[in-house]
Structure formats: C-alpha cells, structure tokens
Amino acid sequence: MAGQGASGAAATGYRSLTGPLLLPAWAMIGIFLLLPVLLMTVYSFLTREFRGGVDWTFSLAAYDRFLLSRGLFGDEPPVLEWTYITIFWRSVWQAGLATLICLIVGFPTAWFIATRPLRSRALWLFMITVPYWVNLLIRTVSLRFLLRDQGPLNDLLIGTGLLDSPLRIINTNLAVQLGLFYSYLPFMVLPIYAAVERYNFALSEAAADLYASRWTTLREIVLPVVRPGIIAGCILVFVPSLGAFLAPDLLGGAKTYMIGSLIEEQFKGSQGNWPFGAAVSVILMTLVLIMLLVYARAQGRAGVR
Amino acid sequence: MAGRLDIRRYPGFAAMTVLCLTILYVPLAVVIAYSFNASTSLTNWGGVSLRWYADLFTGVEAPRFRAAAWNSITIASLAATASTIIATAAAVAMVRGGQFRGKGATFALINLPLMVPEIVTAVATLIFFSTIGLMTGYLTILIAHITFCIPFAYLPIAARLEGIEETFEQAARDLYATRAQAFRLILLPLLMPGVISGFLLAFIISLDDFIITNFVKGAGMETLPTAIFGSVKQGIKPNILALSTVMLTVSILFVTLSYFVNRLGQRSRA
Numbered sequence: 001m002a003g004q005g006a007s008g009a010a011a012t013g014y015r016s017l018t019g020p021l022l023l024p025a026w027a028m029i030g031i032f033l034l035l036p037v038l039l040m041t042v043y044s045f046l047t048r049e050f051r052g053g054v055d056w057t058f059s060l061a062a063y064d065r066f067l068l069s070r071g072l073f074g075d076e077p078p079v080l081e082w083t084y085i086t087i088f089w090r091s092v093w094q095a096g097l098a099t100l101i102c103l104i105v106g107f108p109t110a111w112f113i114a115t116r117p118l119r120s121r122a123l124w125l126f127m128i129t130v131p132y133w134v135n136l137l138i139r140t141v142s143l144r145f146l147l148r149d150q151g152p153l154n155d156l157l158i159g160t161g162l163l164d165s166p167l168r169i170i171n172t173n174l175a176v177q178l179g180l181f182y183s184y185l186p187f188m189v190l191p192i193y194a195a196v197e198r199y200n201f202a203l204s205e206a207a208a209d210l211y212a213s214r215w216t217t218l219r220e221i222v223l224p225v226v227r228p229g230i231i232a233g234c235i236l237v238f239v240p241s242l243g244a245f246l247a248p249d250l251l252g253g254a255k256t257y258m259i260g261s262l263i264e265e266q267f268k269g270s271q272g273n274w275p276f277g278a279a280v281s282v283i284l285m286t287l288v289l290i291m292l293l294v295y296a297r298a299q300g301r302a303g304v305r
Numbered sequence: 306m307a308g309r310l311d312i313r314r315y316p317g318f319a320a321m322t323v324l325c326l327t328i329l330y331v332p333l334a335v336v337i338a339y340s341f342n343a344s345t346s347l348t349n350w351g352g353v354s355l356r357w358y359a360d361l362f363t364g365v366e367a368p369r370f371r372a373a374a375w376n377s378i379t380i381a382s383l384a385a386t387a388s389t390i391i392a393t394a395a396a397v398a399m400v401r402g403g404q405f406r407g408k409g410a411t412f413a414l415i416n417l418p419l420m421v422p423e424i425v426t427a428v429a430t431l432i433f434f435s436t437i438g439l440m441t442g443y444l445t446i447l448i449a450h451i452t453f454c455i456p457f458a459y460l461p462i463a464a465r466l467e468g469i470e471e472t473f474e475q476a477a478r479d480l481y482a483t484r485a486q487a488f489r490l491i492l493l494p495l496l497m498p499g500v501i502s503g504f505l506l507a508f509i510i511s512l513d514d515f516i517i518t519n520f521v522k523g524a525g526m527e528t529l530p531t532a533i534f535g536s537v538k539q540g541i542k543p544n545i546l547a548l549s550t551v552m553l554t555v556s557i558l559f560v561t562l563s564y565f566v567n568r569l570g571q572r573s574r575a
Contacts, residue, residue: 033418141549145339
C-alpha cells in the first residue's frame with residue numbers, strides 16, 4: 001500500500017465498483033439524452049407527416065427548406081432562402097448584445113466582490129446567485145410586469161414628471177436584450193470573479209510603481225490575465241441566450257422572433273413540421289458545440305502555458 | 306502602501322455592483338409588493354391585502370393551480386431523490402475510483418445536460434418518447450427531470466467529496482470495517498452537506514423547469530411553470546403575482562438553506 005493516488009483508491013475499495021456505481025448515470029443520460037439527440041438528428045433527414053410526426057423515408061427537405069427557396073409552388077430555380085438565416089442572425093445578434101451588456105455590468109461587479117475582505121465575499125456572491133435560483137419564467141414575467149406600458153416603471157417616470165408618455169419597451173429588441181441580460185447575468189459574474197480572485201495583485205502594484213495609471217494597468221495587465229474568466233462568462237451567457245425561448249416570447253413581439261420560438265412552433269399541433277424543427281435544433285446544437293470546443297481548446301492551451 | 310494608489314479600487318465599480326444588484330432584485334421586489342395589492346386592477350394601488358393569496362385557494366383557477374402544484378412538488382421530490390442517488394454513486398466512482406478507461410467520456414456524459422441547449426434537449430426528448438410510443442404525461446416529465454437534474458446534483462457532491470481525505474475511510478478499513486460500513490458510517494456522514502446541497506439544487510431545478518416540461522407534458526398535464534405560462538399568455542393577472550411570490554419565496558428559502566448547510570459543512574471540516 002505504498003504511495004498515493006491509485007493505491008489510495010484500492011485502499012478505500014471503490015476501484016472494482018466503478019462500473020456498477022456509474023451504470024445508473026450512464027443509463028439515464030445515455031438512454032434519455034444522448035440517444036434522443038442522435039434520434040433527433042435522424043429525424044431531421046426524414047419526411048414530414050402532416051398530422052405531426054414523421055414518415056420514415058429519407059429526405060433532405062428540412063435542410064433544403066432552411067437554405068433554399070423554390071418559389072410559391074416549388075417549381076422555380078432554387079435561390080438562397082433568407083427567412084431562417086435572418087432569424088439565426090437576429091438570435092446571434094440579440095444574444096451577442098445581451099452578452100456585451102452582461103460583461104459591462106458583470107466585470108466591475110465581479111472585480112468589486114473579489115476585492116472585498118474574505119469574510120464578506122461569500123455573502124456578496126450569495127446575493128448575486130440568489131435571483132438565478134428563482135424560476136426563470138417568474139423572473140421574465142416580473143420584468144414584463146415592471147416594463148409594461150402601464151407598469152410600475154412607467155408609473156414612476158410619469159408620476160415624477162420625468163416623462164409625459166410611457167416608454168414603450170415591451171415588444172422591442174431592447175426588452176428582449178434586457179430579458180436575456182437579466183436571465184443570465186450571474187453566469188457572467190461568477191467565472192470572472194473566480195479569475196479575479198486568483199489574480200496576483202503584485203502585478204498591479206508593479207505596474208503602479210512603473211507609473212502606469214489605474215486604467216492602463218486594467219487594460220494592459222489585468223484584462224489579459226483574467227481573460228479566460230471573461231471568455232468563460234461570455235460563453236455561459238451567449239449559449240443559453242442563443243436558444244432562449246421565454247425572453248423573446250414574453251418580452252418581444254413578432255419582430256423579435258428568435259431560434260427558440262422557431263423550433264417550438266414546429267412541434268405545436270398539426271401545423272408543425274417535425275423534421276424541420278429537428279433540423280433547426282441540429283443546426284443550433286452544432287453551432288453551440290463548435291463554440292464549446294473552441295473554448296475548451298483555448299482553455300487547454302492557456303492551461304499548458 | 307495604499308497611500309498613493311489603491312490598486313484594487315476602481316472608481317465606478319462599486320456603483321456598478323449596486324446597479325447590478327438593483328437590476329437583479331427590483332423586478333422581484335415589485336412583483337412581491339404588487340401581490341399584496343387589494344385592487345383588481347394591476348395599475349392602481351388599492352391598499353394592502355391578502356386577497357390574491359386567498360384567490361389562489363378559492364378562485365376560479367384554484368383547482369388548476371392545486372393540481373399543478375401537486376404535480377410540481379411530487380415530480381421535484383422524486384426527481385431530486387433519484388438524481389441525487391445516481392449522482393452520489395457516480396461521484397464516488399469518479400473521485401474515489403482512481404483512473405479508469407472512459408473517465409473523460411463519463412465526465413462529459415454527466416455534464417451533457419448542461420452543454421446541450423435546453424430547447425434542443427426538449428425537442429430530442431419529445432421525439433424519443435414519441436418514437437418509442439410512450440404517452441407523454443407524468444412519467445415522461447419525471448424521466449426527463451431526473452436526467453437533467455443529475456449534473457446539478459453531481460457538482461456539489463463531487464466538490465465536497467474531493468475535499469474529504471481518504472485517510473478516514475482507510476483507517477476504518479484498517480480496523481476491519483467492511484466497504485459498506487466504511488461508506489455508511491464514515492464517508493456518507495462527511496459527504497452529507499454535499500448530498501443535501503445537491504438534492505436542494507436538483508429540487509429547485511426541477512421545480513423551475515419550463516421549456517422541457519412544456520414539450521413532454523402532453524395535453525391536460527400541468528406543472529406550476531406551465532400553468533403560469535398559460536395564464537400569463539392571456540395577460541398578467543394579480544393572482545399570478547401572488548403565485549409567483551409564493552414560488553420565489555420557496556426557491557430563495559431552499560437556496561439559503563443549501564448555502565448554510567454548505568457553510569456548516571465547511572466549518573466542521575476545518
């Protein structure tokens with residue numbers, strides 16, 4: 001029983017049990033998530049059945065519909081179809097703006113918390129995370145309630161004489177961005193906080209000794225060092241924002257239609273198109289997985305260095 | 306040292322933190338405040354009253370809310386229990402099992418529910434249940450919830466387990482405790498704060514889920530979030546504000562509990 005690590009595992013006796021201990025987790029996630037995702041990918045290559053569901057014959061119709069337009073009767077030469085690309089582009093744009101707002105508010109917050117005395121940090125962090133655990137639907141509804149044309153915010157603005165007519169925020173892009181920002185802000189703060197907490201403040205002191213101003217130090221020294229945390233935060237906000245359904249549905253209108261709503265619509269009643277919904281989901285998932293892979297590789301490189 | 310320039314302080318950062326917390330809490334505070342509004346109108350303040358809380362139990366929508374609350378609570382309890390047991394077993398294997406083939410892949414699999422966008426999980430699960438011919442309803446919601454709760458239960462349990470030295474169990478084993486005894490009498494009590502934390506988080510995650518539940522619930526079946534969504538689609542009514550207040554109080558209570566259990570655990574370890 002000399003040494004540690006592997007022999008330690010033998011000493012506690014779990015080594016021979018790893019298979020049985022992991023079996024339930026493998027089975028649940030393998031059967032009820034991994035297998036369904038693979039099946040969904042198969043569905044995206046099947047033919048649409050008009051009562052909802054599919055006909056098991058191979059077809060590229062779903063991807064064709066996403067990319068190409070063949071005119072009203074399907075007999076014209078194919079041209080690039082912009083409808084769905086536009087929805088994707090709008091989603092990327094909305095999610096990107098929400099991420100940017102989160103970063104602008106989240107970075108100073110994370111920095112402020114990480115520079116508090118050790119005792120009070122946990123409490124600050126706790127205050128940032130509590131709203132995250134409140135139901136996302138309830139948070140979105142509360143934002144809608146607050147921002148309504150006759151809502152408390154407009155009451156306040158008009159009541160104090162700051163405005164004559166209500167701010168029309170609901171059903172605009174701004175409302176959706178605010179909703180996404182509000183939904184995922186803690187995801188930005190936490191990884192940046194973790195990075196700033198590990199930051200060696202002697203670097204800032206050295207910069208200050210060499211007559212660098214506060215902001216020069218922030219730009220030239222701090223930001224490059226805590227960048228992995230910033231990137232992690234951006235991904236954690238951007239990815240769920242991209243596929244968000246509640247914020248665009250409850251805060252936006254027809255002009256703010258995003259990927260989440262497009263997918264949801266394909267599975268509602270007999271109007272839906274399951275293969276097309278599956279194809280849009282596959283495209284969304286591929287986009288997200290590519291981003292996560294790029295991120296994991298960047299993190300890996302940073303770790304080696 | 307701090308005389309010339311405090312390198313930790315940036316002007317405006319404190320203000321930004323206050324702004325951040327204000328944005329996070331004001332909408333919730335407003336909903337809580339208006340849930341006590343006596344007026345039927347959402348806009349006018351009619352004095353403090355509990356009528357909308359009473360309405361949750363006696364109003365037109367009361368039977369619907371009651372059924373939804375029953376489904377939500379039982380599903381969350383069952384899903385949190387099952388996922389916590391599965392996650393505890395997995396964490397023991399991952400942290401105490403040494404190196405084994407497929408460890409990286411297993412880690413990725415356990416975290417898969419966090420990586421796949423929620424709406425994609427929803428679509429995939431619906432397609433799967435429809436293909437195998439399982440009628441959507443209570444059971445399909447429960448299965449889906451157990452699955453996506455596993456990583457949420459796993460993370461605090463594994464984190465706690467990594468902080469427990471193996472020497473305690475080794476000592477027990479040296480004193481002829483069986484593996485089962487060493488687990489039940491030594492490891493499990495030490496691991497308990499992580500297990501409770503994991504259970505509470507899984508419970509809230511299950512209670513909160515809307516998107517996946519909405520896809521796999523089938524007709525006529527409701528949980529609290531889908532019932533609220535259905536109501537809100539026809540406009541926010543005061544009773545929804547009361548129901549929201551009840552739900553957010555429960556969530557905050559659970560998270561606070563989980564936070565203190567964790568703190569207590571850390572203190573006992575130190």
